[in-house]
Amino acid sequence: MERSKLAKVKLPKEKLVELDAFIDSLEDKEGLLIHILHKAQEIFGYLSLEVQLYISKRLDIPAAKVFGVVSFYSYFTQEPRGKHTISMCMGTACFVKGSEQILETFCNELGVKSGETSKDGLFTIKDVRCIGACGLAPVAMIDDKVYGHLTVESVKEILDEYRKEEQNENQHSESVI
Ligand code: FES
Known part of the structure; x- marks a missing residue:
């Protein structure tokens, strides 16, 4: 998917740039989905639906696959956490x-x-x-x-x-x- 279409997702730009840079640094992007989700949670604090959709589009993999991994591991959170x-x-x-x-x-x-x-x-x-x-x-x-x-x-x-x-x-x- 083109970057221009991905840009429609309303997420903080500087955080997206950081996530993009991380994804771009990986060779086997799809095989490192868990790794990418960890990084995304570190950057955004939690994995909102928007973040999950962004990752699925960015890696060109089905959103269901991303949702499945996020809900399987209790480490991942889909809600904002307190301090x-x-x-x-x-x-x-x-x-x-x-x-x-x-x-x-x-x-x-x-x-x-x-x-x-x-x-x-x-x-x-x-x-x-x-x-x-x-x-x-x-x-x-x-x-x-x-x-x-x-x-x-x-x-x-x-x-x-x-x-x-x-x-x-x-x-x-x-x-x-
Ligand atoms: S039951 Fe072991 S710490 Fe609570």
Whole structure:
């Protein structure tokens, strides 16, 4: 497909240029579809329908093939993610220690369901299986940091810490401008 037709897709130009440059640098483009999708997710933050269609046209392969790969691998996300990802463990050890109530507290505090992103764009929460820290049950990870022995109170404190940190960053960037 010609570049001029691809240009109709409404995606940020500088990001498309970056993705194009990456695709152009590959010899076996179709065989490296997963590789390209990883790169696209890194560039755009998530794989929207537009991004998936763009890749299918750019590689000249059926859109269904791209959709199939994206939905097969849980690593890929089709929705925008929050700045921080909360992974609440619902494995057996955590479950018997009350992870259900902890997940509910996170969700209530953020006003979302598991799998969703808070309105302020700060957190995405999801439930996951054992993350290998059963001795600290109930456990959650926020990005790559582990929080153990969680209680309803500590969930609120942890979220407040992140919110304060965000406020400080915003104030700092305003004062720099
Ligand atoms: S069951 Fe939660 S860390 Fe293992």
